[in-house]
Amino acid sequence: MENEAGALSRVAGLFSARGYNIESLTVAPTEDATLSRLTLVTRGSDEIVEQITKQLNKLIDVVKLMDLTEGPHIEREMMMIKVKTSSNDSREEIKRLVDIFRGRIIDVTATSYTIELTGKGEKLDAFINSFDKTPILETVRSGVSGISRGSKSLHI
């Protein structure tokens, strides 16, 4: 969509005004600074998704719209999670877990690790669920970004 003030609130406003729900939403400028790319995850019957698509297309700031779930595509989400490390044992165990999930420890203190993890939403959920004993101090998730597979691309 156009990288303009207010464009995002038009999208968010449309969803709340029409009673659609937003599961996640990410937005950032693209390589063309006049455009930003927004990935929005929502759920609904075919009819509702059709209306959502039409209503979004109607927004003047929306330049091009694609339903990624219509074809093969890749979804990624990034998470940073801060956990308490009470003992050496727990530090070791957390490190193993991070390796299994192919995450990275990006900040360390005497009593905590901050871990970065990227993947599909389910993977991030699984990672969180695997901390049954270790107290989680904080999590932050980026929301899903998506792109289609193959050489086909969303451009204008």
Add this chain to the structure above:
Amino acid sequence: MPKSPDSRAFFLGATNGALSMIRQLHYKKRDCDVKLTGAEILTHFLHDEGVEFLFGYPGGAVLHIYDALHRQDKVKHILVRHEQAATHAADGYARSTGKPGVVLVTSGPGATNAVTGIATAYMDSIPMVVITGQVPTSLIGNDAFQEVDSVGITRPCVKHNFLVKDVKDLTSTLKKAFYVATTGRPGPVVVDIPKDVTAETADYIYPKTIEMRSYNPVVKGHSGQIKKATKMIASSKRPMFYTGGGVILDDASKALIEIAHMVGAPVTNTSMGLGGYPASDKQFVGMLGMHGTYEANMAISNCDLIIAIGARFDDRVTGNIEKFAPYAKIIHVDIDPSSISKNVKVDVPIVGGVNSVLKALLKQLKEDGYKPNKAALKDWWKQIEEWRSKDCLAYKTDTKIIKPQFALDTLYKVTKGDAFVTSDVGQHQMWAAQYYRFDKPRRWINSGGLGTMGFGLPAAMGVQLAHPKAQVACVTGEGSIQMNIQELSSCLQHNLPIKIICLNNGFLGMVRQWQEFFYDSRFSHSYMESLPDFVKLAEAYGHVGIQVTKPGDVEAAIKETFKLKDRLVFLDILTDPTENVYPMVPAGAGLDEMILI
């Protein structure tokens, strides 16, 4: 009409003589390198865009603009008495001409007062550009004096809106605003202009065209869909046209009449579509929906094909969606894809402009060698005539008490069906829709989607300004008229000889009717106590007031009203307080389950 000569303006004009000469020069030399202030750019632009009238009300944030208006005589400013009225007047102008209505209001309360009118235009897809003043850019977000987030407040009820932060963007933004408002599915666009932007200067060259990469409305229908549609028409035994506001908005009556005559099917209009097909044509079966005719609702419930054109399957039209048109396949022509299959799933969607698609359909039908199925049509019409013979709009006349239907029937006769009729909202609106048989488009001006009481009088102002010689009647109720009664003053100032036809039943009639039907006649707050003496009120505003109380006097009074060509006349007709609008489809019922009288 007498109005004090504007001696003050004359005086200011004289002292500003030198200045105004410089401005005149600007008008001439505008292609050269002359810088104008944002305010001047605005007035120049409006003139170049072909804007005749600017409906507005001044205030702090727009004072530079008002000053620029004062120094030009191209765009005529119409001062109203309330910003809501400015928007409705611009709306009435737009509905009756097809050109965009233009509004100017100040920041804060000026903008919030305009919101009802903006939402009204939005719901009915009316092209309108509303310029709102804003506090200076440096103060935005500071809770400054008369600051509201106009872009935020209006976002859900505009087609689009803009905040202009730099005078260099002003011209292109204004051009975009008019382009967006008037193309595709039309709608209101708000342009919020901070005060400092109206003071700063920039070059001005009128842009003839504008490109917007993210906005390209489709006008031409898909040829494959057109072919599917004509096949469906050819194989239908009980076809029916259901047409709406889109036919009016696209000035497509001619094409509609042609295709309807070719196919020979019955035609029904939504209330927004009235006049799009001539009511006096024998294929016309009246309005459909909650207060539609028996024949229209029965026909749509029993047809095997609906050809829907520029209509949006509103819930007032469909009744209970599950029971809507159970035997029908549906072809739907609409310029807005989101109108299609929103409420009712359709079989052949055609995205495109009414005019363009109807012409393509006509061409295709001819190419296909289409012949209507005469035998099937004969049976279909026989059935329809049976429904029609119920004469569902017949009403009882009375010698003592004036029936509202009778008053509107008489209005129709006296004006020979040739008036512009604006209306407010309530029973009187439905009776006007039923009894004033519109033969031409853009004659019936009412708030359908939002149902805004207070619309009628200011809308009539816009209509009368656009058509100074025409008969303009505002059909209203004693409830609605009081929502913008202050505009009687604007009507005096601008010499607008509107005829206010007030069906005064002493009740918020439409509310009373629902309370009678669905709340055991508990008339909670629907009775209008302490009504003013409307005759004296009209006189106090410098107009003529007439009251009628007896059926025998109605015709003479309406004649007298229209005879006073140069005067606004407030005709206060005391009507039966207990009368209800029939037929009526109760909420939740199907269209074929309507209550007849």
